[in-house]
Amino acid sequence: MEREAVAERLEEIGLLLELLGENPFKTRAYDNAARVVRGLDRDLVELIERKELTKVRGIGAAIADKIATLVGTGELPYLDGLRSQVPPGLLQWLEVPGLGAKKARAIHVALGLSTLDELEQACGAGRLRELAGFGEKSEQKILRGIERLRTRAGRYLRPVVEAAAARLLALVRGLPGVERAEIGGSVRRKLETSKDIDLVATAVNAEIVMEAFAGAPGVLEVTGRGPTKCSVRLVEGPAADLRVVAAESFAAAWMYFTGSKAHNIAIRARAQRLGYKLNEYALAREADDEAVACPDEAAIYATLGIPRAIPPELREDQGEIEAAESGGWPALLEAADIRGLLHVHSSWSDGSATIAEMARETQAMGLRYLGICDHSRSAAYAGGLDAERVRRQQREIDELNAGYRGEFRILKGIEVDILHDGALDFPDELLATFDLVVAAVHSLFTMGREQQTARLLRALANPYVDILAHPTGRILLQRDGYPLDLTRVLDAAAERGVAVEVNAHPARLDLDWRDLRYALKRGIKTCINPDAHSVPGLHDVAYGVDVARKAWCGRDEVLNAWPLERLLDHLARRRRVATARERCP
DNA sequence: GCCGTTTTCGGCCCGACTGTTTTCAGTCG
Numbered sequence: 059m060e061r062e063a064v065a066e067r068l069e070e071i072g073l074l075l076e077l078l079g080e081n082p083f084k085t086r087a088y089d090n091a092a093r094v095v096r097g098l099d100r101d102l103v104e105l106i107e108r109k110e111l112t113k114v115r116g117i118g119a120a121i122a123d124k125i126a127t128l129v130g131t132g133e134l135p136y137l138d139g140l141r142s143q144v145p146p147g148l149l150q151w152l153e154v155p156g157l158g159a160k161k162a163r164a165i166h167v168a169l170g171l172s173t174l175d176e177l178e179q180a181c182g183a184g185r186l187r188e189l190a191g192f193g194e195k196s197e198q199k200i201l202r203g204i205e206r207l208r209t210r211a212g213r214y215l216r217p218v219v220e221a222a223a224a225r226l227l228a229l230v231r232g233l234p235g236v237e238r239a240e241i242g243g244s245v246r247r248k249l250e251t252s253k254d255i256d257l258v259a260t261a262v263n264a265e266i267v268m269e270a271f272a273g274a275p276g277v278l279e280v281t282g283r284g285p286t287k288c289s290v291r292l293v294e295g296p297a298a299d300l301r302v303v304a305a306e307s308f309a310a311a312w313m314y315f316t317g318s319k320a321h322n323i324a325i326r327a328r329a330q331r332l333g334y335k336l337n338e339y340a341l342a343r344e345a346d347d348e349a350v351a352c353p354d355e356a357a358i359y360a361t362l363g364i365p366r367a368i369p370p371e372l373r374e375d376q377g378e379i380e381a382a383e384s385g386g387w388p389a390l391l392e393a394a395d396i397r398g399l400l401h402v403h404s405s406w407s408d409g410s411a412t413i414a415e416m417a418r419e420t421q422a423m424g425l426r427y428l429g430i431c432d433h434s435r436s437a438a439y440a441g442g443l444d445a446e447r448v449r450r451q452q453r454e455i456d457e458l459n460a461g462y463r464g465e466f467r468i469l470k471g472i473e474v475d476i477l478h479d480g481a482l483d484f485p486d487e488l489l490a491t492f493d494l495v496v497a498a499v500h501s502l503f504t505m506g507r508e509q510q511t512a513r514l515l516r517a518l519a520n521p522y523v524d525i526l527a528h529p530t531g532r533i534l535l536q537r538d539g540y541p542l543d544l545t546r547v548l549d550a551a552a553e554r555g556v557a558v559e560v561n562a563h564p565a566r567l568d569l570d571w572r573d574l575r576y577a578l579k580r581g582i583k584t585c586i587n588p589d590a591h592s593v594p595g596l597h598d599v600a601y602g603v604d605v606a607r608k609a610w611c612g613r614d615e616v617l618n619a620w621p622l623e624r625l626l627d628h629l630a631r632r633r634r635v636a637t638a639r640e641r642c643p
Numbered sequence: 644g645c646c647g648t649t650t651t652c653g654g655c656c657c658g659a660c661t662g663t664t665t666t667c668a669g670t671c672g
Contacts, residue, residue, distance in 0.1 A: 080644095083655055087644035118645050156661085158670050193663060243672085256672085282671095284660055289671095299672080301659090314657090319672065326656040331648085337657055 059129050060543070061095055061102055067128055067137055068092035068121070070149075074140040076159035077148055091121045093320060096572055097376045099579050101545065102129055145172035153212070154203035156196075164189060178204050213251040213535060214296045216564050216601055220245060222294050223255045226274060230300065233270050235262035237305060242315035246370045248604035250567045251534055254297035256315045264302040271300045307339045309352045314338035320375035321368075328362055328379065336362075371607040376575070388612030391586075393603050395613040397621060399596060400429030401473065401496050401527060401559065401587035406451050407432035408440035410592045413451075413468065414458060419593045421466050427622045430455065431471035431496045434483040440500075445488055448472070452491065467622055469493040473527060478502055480516025482523070489522035494629060496559070496587075498527035499540070507541035514542065518550045521636030524629055525585050525617075526551060528561040528568040536565070544573055552580040555632050557617055562588045562602025563595075574609035585617040 072088035094116040098105070105111045106129055111122035128134050151162040151174065168189050171177055180186055181197040181204075206212070223241045230239040236259055240246075243256030261267045268288045272280045281297065282289035289299045303311040314322060315338065329336040333344045340349040341358050352358045356367035364382040369390060372378040381387055399420055403409035409416070413430055420428040432451070433442040443451060455468045462468075471494035475483040482489065482497060489495050497517050505513065517523060529547065530539025551558055558577050561568045566589070569577065574584060586602035588595055606616065613619040617628070 075644095084644045086655080090645080116645070120644060156670065160669060191663065191668075195662060199661090254672090282660060287659055289660085315672080317672075319656095322672090323656055330656080335657090339658090 059102075059132055060545070061098060064102065064125055064128050065092040065095045067134060068095065068124075071124075071137055071140060073149055073152060073159075074137075074144050077144050077152075077163055078140070079160070079163060087116075087118075087121070090116045090320075091125075093375065095125070097374075097575075099576055106130070147173040147176075150174050150207075151177060153207055154200055155206070156199045156203055161191070161196075164191070174204060174207075213253050214294070215251060215534060216245075216248075218294055219252040219255055219296055222276065222292055222296060222298070223257070225276065226255065226257060226271070226298055226300075229274050230257060230259050230267060230271065233261070233267055235266060237261060238308060240312055242312055243299075243317060246316050247318060247373055248371050248608060250564075250570070250605065252296060254299060255292075257298065257300045258308065258311045258315050259300065259302050260305045260308050261302050267300070267302050301338070303339065306349070306351070309354050309358055310336065310340050311338045313355045313358055316370050316373060318374050321373040321378070324375045324379055325362065332362060334362070369607065371604065372610065374608070387610050388614075390607045391603055391611050391613050391616055391619060393600055395616070395619040396425065396586065396599060396603065398425050398427035398429070398618050398625070399588055399590070399599060400469065400471065400494060400585055400618050401431045401525070401561075401589050402428060402596065403432055403473075403589070403591045404430055406430075406447065407437070407442055408591060413454060415593055416590070416596065417458065417466065417468055419596050423596065426465075427467045427469060427625070429469040429471040429494050429496075431473040431494065433500075434472055434474040436475040436477065436483045437473075437500055442475070442483075443472070445484070448484075448488065448491070471496060473498055474523075475500055476513060476517040478505075478513070480513040482517060482520055486520075486522060489520075492522075493626070494524055495522045496525045496527045497523045499531055503531055503537075503540040505540065507543060510540050511543040511546055514547045515550050518547070518554050518556050521633065521640045523554075523556055524632065525557045525559050525587075527559045527587065527589070528566055529558050530568050530570070530573075532566065532568050532570075534565050534567065539568070545576070548573070548577045548580060548582065551577070552582050554636065557583040557585050559585050559587045560602045560605055562586055562598045562600070562605070564598060564601045567601060567605050571605045571608035574606065574611065578609060578611055578615055583615055583617055584611065587618075 068088050069092040072085045076085045094114060106126045111117055111125060112119055124134055124136060148162055148166055151157055166172060169180055171180055181201045186192045186197045187194055223245050227239055227241055230236055239257060239259035242258050244252040245255055259267060264286055271288050272283060276293050277290045278293045279291050281291055286302050291297050301311060301315060326336050335342050335344050341352055341361055342349045350361050359367050366386060368378050368382055402416055404413045404416055405411060417428050433440040435442045435444045452470050455470050459468055470492050472492050473496045476497050476499045477483060532539035558569050586599055586606055588598040590596045617625055
C-alpha cells in the first residue's frame with residue numbers, strides 16, 4: 059500500500075475517533091501521523107522492515123503497528139472495527155460547515171439519522187430544535203451548508219482565489235485609517251487549492267473596516283461579524299475572513315493567519331518550550347506575560363531561535379523548523395530565475411497561437427528560449443503531428459531561428475504520446491530529430507495500477523525521453539491521477555536521468571509539490587512547464603514556480619532556469635549516455 | 644496516541660465567534 063493510501067486510512071481513523079467522542083489529542087495524533095506519512099522521504103516498506111518507523115517523529119508504537127499491518131496486508135481490522143461503529147454517512151456530515159463531530163454524533167444518537175438526506179429532512183421538519191444545544195438557526199445553517207456541499211466541492215483553484223484576494227486587499231488598503239493590510243492563509247502559502255481567503259489588517263478604526271468588508275462588491279453573504287473579525291462568502295464561492303489587529307500585533311497576526319495550522323502548532327509548541335507564549339496578538343514571555351517587540355515575522359522566528367523567517371510556501375510542518383536550525387533550505391527558485399519555457403503548444407496542434415506569436419510573448423517576458431512541443435500523431439483529438447508535418451514544422455522553426463540572430467532560440471520539441479503498452483508514438487529515428495522530447499500519457503487512465511506503472515517504466519526506458527510530462531495526470535478538483543506506483547516511476551526517472559515536469563497549468567500543478575520534494579531528494583531534475591495552448595497561458599509558469607518552491611526547489615534543479623547553452627549541453631549529453639546504454643545495457 | 648532539558652505521567656496551541664443559554668460548549672482556523 060502506497061504512502062498516500064496509508065495516510066488516507068490514518069485520516070479516516072482520526073475522523074471516526076472524533077465521531078466516537080475519543081480524546082481529541084488521540085484524534086490529532088492520527089491526523090498528525092497522516093501528514094507525517096505523506097511527507098516521508100523514505101520507503102515505507104524499508105522503514106517497517108528495519109523497524110525504524112517509530113523513530114519518525116509523530117509515529118509511536120501503536121500507529122507504527124497499524125501502518126505495518128496496512129502495508130503488509132492491505133487491511134486493518136482496527137479501522138474496520140471503527141467503521142462498523144459509525145455509519146458512513148456521518149463522515150460526510152463533518153463536511154457541512156458548522157457541524158462538527160460532537161453535534162453530528164448528538165444528532166445521530168438522539169434522532170437515529172445517518173445520511174445527508176435524512177439530516178436535511180430533519181432540519182426542514184424542525185426536528186433538530188428538540189435537542190439541547192440546537193435551535194432554529196442551527197437548522198437553517200445546516201441546511202445552507204448541505205446545499206453548498208451539493209453544489210460545489212468547496213475548494214478553489216489559485217486563479218480564482220488570487221483574483222478575489224487581490225480585489226479584497228485593494229479594497230481594504232484603500233479604506234481610511236487602514237495602516238497595513240496583507241493576504242495570509244493558503245493563498246499566501248501558494249497552496250494549489252484554497253478553501254478561503256484570509257486577510258489581516260491594522261487600522262485606526264476597526265469598525266469602518268468591518269463595515270466596508272461586509273459590504274464589499276462580490277460578497278454573497280456575511281457569515282460572521284464581530285468587532286475584530288468578519289467572515290463572508292463570495293459570489294465566486296470561497297469564503298473570506300478579515301481580522302483587524304493593533305499595529306504592534308501585526309507580525310504575530312500575519313504569521314498566525316498564514317498558517318499552516320500544523321506549522322502554527324509546531325511553532326507554538328516550540329515557543330512554549332522556550333518559555334514563551336505565542337498567539338495572534340504577540341509573542342510574550344510566559345513568566346511575566348511581557349510581549350517581545352516584533353516588528354516583523356523574522357523577529358518572531360529569531361526570538362524562537364530560528365535565524366531566518368521561514369518562507370510562507372514552506373510553512374507546512376514538513377521539517378522546515380528543524381531545517382531552519384541546521385543550515386536551512388536551498389535558495390528557493392524565484393520567478394526571475396526562469397530563463398526559458400519548454401513544453402508549449404502552437405497552432406500546429408491544439409494551440410491557438412502560431413509559433414511566432416508564442417515566441418514573441420516569450421521574448422517579451424524577458425526569456426531566452428522556447429521549446430515548442432506539439433502533440434504527436436496518436437493525439438488525433440488535438441491535431442497531433444505526423445512525420446511529414448513534423449518536418450515542415452521543424453523547417454518553420456529553422457527559419458524563425460535564423461531571424462533571431464542568436465538572441466533567442468526556439469527548440470524543436472515534441473510532446474510524444476505514451477501508447478497503451480509504454481511504447482512511444484514516434485520511432486526513434488524521428489525522435490532523434492528533436493532537440494527535446496517530452497513524453498506524456500493522454501489515454502487509458504482507467505488502466506490498473508501495475509499495468510500503468512509498467513507502461514510508464516517502459517516509456518522512461520526510451521533513451522530519447524528527456525522529460526516526463528504531467529506525471530500523474532490529475533486535474534485538480536476534477537479527477538485524481540491514474541493509479542500508479544509513483545515511487546517506482548520516480549526512482550526509474552532518477553536512474554535514467556529523466557526530468558519530471560511541474561506542469562504549471564493551475565488545474566494540474568502536476569507533479570504535486572509533495573512528490574516533487576521526494577523526486578528532488580532522489581537527484582531528479584525538474585522543469586517548470588506552462589503547457590501553454592495560448593499566448594496568455596505562457597504566464598502560467600508562475601504557478602509552477604510557486605509549487606516548486608513548496609517542494610524546497612532551488613534554481614540549480616530546474617532545467618529551464620539554466621542558460622540555453624547549459625540546457626542544450628545537458629540534453630545532448632543525456633541523450634549520448636542513454637543511447638549508448640541502450641546499445642550496451 | 645505521542646512525547647520527553649516538564650522523560651514513563653501528564654501534558655498536548657490558542658482565541659474569535661455563534662447559538663443557545665444564562666455561563667458556555669462547539670466550531671473554526
